[in-house]
Amino acid sequence: MSDVVNRAMSSAAAIEWARSIAPELTAGLALAHGDAKSVAAPWTGDTLHDLRHCTVQDVDAAESAARFAQREWSRTSFAERRSILLRAHSLLLERRRELIDLVQVETGKNRASAFEEVFAIAQAMRHTAVTVERVLSPRFRRSSVPGVVRAMVDHEPKGLVSVVTPWNYPVALAAMDVLPALAAGNAVLQKIDDQTVLSLMSLRRMLLDAGLPAALWQVVTGPGDPVGNAVVDAGDHVSFTGSTATGTRIAERLAPRLVSASLELGGKNPMIVLDDLDPDAAAALAFPACFGSAGQLCVSIERIYVLRPVAEAFIAAFAARIRSARIGPGLDYSIDMGSLTNRSQLDRVQAHVGDAITKGATVVAGGNARPDLGPYFHEPTLLTGVSPDMNCFAEETFGPVVAIHVVESVEEAIAAANDSQYGLNAAVLTGSVARGRAVARRIEAGSVNINDGYRASFASIGAPMGGWKRSGMGRRNGPEGILRFVESRTIANPTGILPLPVDGESAARMEPVYLAALRVLAALHFP
Numbered sequence: 001m002s003d004v005v006n007r008a009m010s011s012a013a014a015i016e017w018a019r020s021i022a023p024e025l026t027a028g029l030a031l032a033h034g035d036a037k038s039v040a041a042p043w044t045g046d047t048l049h050d051l052r053h054c055t056v057q058d059v060d061a062a063e064s065a066a067r068f069a070q071r072e073w074s075r076t077s078f079a080e081r082r083s084i085l086l087r088a089h090s091l092l093l094e095r096r097r098e099l100i101d102l103v104q105v106e107t108g109k110n111r112a113s114a115f116e117e118v119f120a121i122a123q124a125m126r127h128t129a130v131t132v133e134r135v136l137s138p139r140f141r142r143s144s145v146p147g148v149v150r151a152m153v154d155h156e157p158k159g160l161v162s163v164v165t166p167w168n169y170p171v172a173l174a175a176m177d178v179l180p181a182l183a184a185g186n187a188v189l190q191k192i193d194d195q196t197v198l199s200l201m202s203l204r205r206m207l208l209d210a211g212l213p214a215a216l217w218q219v220v221t222g223p224g225d226p227v228g229n230a231v232v233d234a235g236d237h238v239s240f241t242g243s244t245a246t247g248t249r250i251a252e253r254l255a256p257r258l259v260s261a262s263l264e265l266g267g268k269n270p271m272i273v274l275d276d277l278d279p280d281a282a283a284a285l286a287f288p289a290c291f292g293s294a295g296q297l298c299v300s301i302e303r304i305y306v307l308r309p310v311a312e313a314f315i316a317a318f319a320a321r322i323r324s325a326r327i328g329p330g331l332d333y334s335i336d337m338g339s340l341t342n343r344s345q346l347d348r349v350q351a352h353v354g355d356a357i358t359k360g361a362t363v364v365a366g367g368n369a370r371p372d373l374g375p376y377f378h379e380p381t382l383l384t385g386v387s388p389d390m391n392c393f394a395e396e397t398f399g400p401v402v403a404i405h406v407v408e409s410v411e412e413a414i415a416a417a418n419d420s421q422y423g424l425n426a427a428v429l430t431g432s433v434a435r436g437r438a439v440a441r442r443i444e445a446g447s448v449n450i451n452d453g454y455r456a457s458f459a460s461i462g463a464p465m466g467g468w469k470r471s472g473m474g475r476r477n478g479p480e481g482i483l484r485f486v487e488s489r490t491i492a493n494p495t496g497i498l499p500l501p502v503d504g505e506s507a508a509r510m511e512p513v514y515l516a517a518l519r520v521l522a523a524l525h526f527p
């Protein structure tokens with residue numbers, strides 16, 4: 001494994017720069033009267049800035065301000081909202097370096113993974129801007145006997161959308177929820193993770209500079225209990241991204257109020273490697289699929305099922321690719337994998353690897369923490385011989401650890417891939433897209449990528465993204481990603497072409513007419 005250590009000076013300069021702009025960025029946060037907490041830069045472990053937490057009273061004040069602003073915002077035209085988003089899109093492309101640098105400094109990830117965030121935000125901004133009116137404009141829908149009743153469906157914003165986001169893709173995941181919520185006419189009350197406040201506030205500043213009223217998007221800080229709970233309690237819809245454990249607690253909390261939620265949760269994502277692809281090509285594709293953002297990615301691949309005829313060659317090629325990976329801090333594209341983001345991430349990765357080794361797994365490549373590079377670095381790690389008694393067999397590691405299992409048939413691979421409580425993302429590597437699609441259609445997951453790990457579906461902005469089973473409910477992106485933030489209303493009136501019965505006599509008179517209409521509709525195969 002080749003290490004890139006000559007970037008230390010520029011990473012130190014980036015940390016210093018982020019420290020210097022922290023006060024102006026955090027000034028945009030909701031007023032906070034709680035304790036202060038120090039936030040560290042993952043590359044060095046040094047303090048980046050001190051962040052004050054909100055109290056529950058601060059959350060209440062932010063909620064009131066957001067609700068007040070939403071009344072006027074809900075009356076703005078789609079054209080007005082569209083032009084703000086399109087202006088923000090231009091600002092994002094202009095100021096992308098600031099955002100990419102901040103994401104790297106706060107998360108420790110490599111530049112290619114940080115660029116994915118900017119790309120995802122840009123597409124979410126433009127797609128939301130140009131589709132929201134089409135998705136939400138009032139439309140006529142058909143009634144049971146066409147012409148007899150005229151039905152129109154329109155939409156109202158939910159009001160206040162509560163958004164809770166994690167630190168791993170702090171701006172992309174936020175944008176995919178916040179932007180459509182705002183474009184649909186809502187205000188947003190967001191609780192962000194302490195670790196990535198600066199990146200998020202940099203994005204928010206672009207929106208404000210593009211004309212978004214500041215009060216409409218309130219950002220609060222603090223722990224899940226009590227601040228996250230207060231944010232969840234405030235919302236008319238809750239959009240949560242994080243672990244399955246927290247998402248489940250939020251769903252339970254919302255049940256008595258019957259408030260809707262979109263929950264984007266954890267995964268244990270499988271990849272199937274078929275026997276019709278060059279092993280070197282497959283290994284090149286598998287590397288970013290498993291180790292993007294150092295594996296701290298909900299859609300990252302953690303289990304690989306490879307067909308026996310290509311298994312030996314694929315494992316050798318993948319191990320070689322891992323051993324040649326450049327890991328370290330740095331602000332350019334020369335680095336293949338960055339740091340883990342915090343101590344508990346490193347602890348979890350080491351615990352999973354240690355447990356697997358103790359119980360008999362083999363480390364084919366990687367396997368070690370790298371304190372020589374920075375406090376939270378860990379090598380990309382490839383394991384074989386992982387069995388159900390090991391923690392990393394079925395539990396999400398959320399780090400750079402992948403287990404390879406050799407299978408005898410495609411059937412066995414599909415069954416193993418589906419044998420999970422999760423169903424977020426999956427991948428198929430193959431020489432034939434048609435064959436890949438046939439396998440994909442049998443996988444129980446919200447997205448399946450052919451010849452890629454996650455970027456193909458992540459970039460499919462018009463298509464829904466979300467999880468089956470315990471990976472979540474609801475979808476982001478596409479029309480589904482906008483419709484979750486509105487209530488629909490059906491407005492219907494009889495046209496008078498055929499009278500609606502008002503008493504027993506008229507019902508008796510109309511019965512043969514309506515029965516005849518049903519027969520005609522059936523004969524015409526009318527939908």
Ligand code: NAD
Pocket residue numbers: 164165166167168169173191192193194222223224225227228229232241242243244245246247249250263264265266267297298299396398424467471472
């Ligand atoms: P986490 O659930 O611990 O925390 C996520 C966020 O929720 C944080 O901001 C946290 O402060 C907040 N929170 C905690 N308790 C809360 C409560 N009771 N009420 C409201 N908010 C609360 O998750 P994490 O460890 O920060 O993130 C990693 C997890 O997120 C992984 O499981 C990963 O797979 C998942 N994730 C999923 C997606 C997706 O789109 N499906 C994307 C990214 C991450």
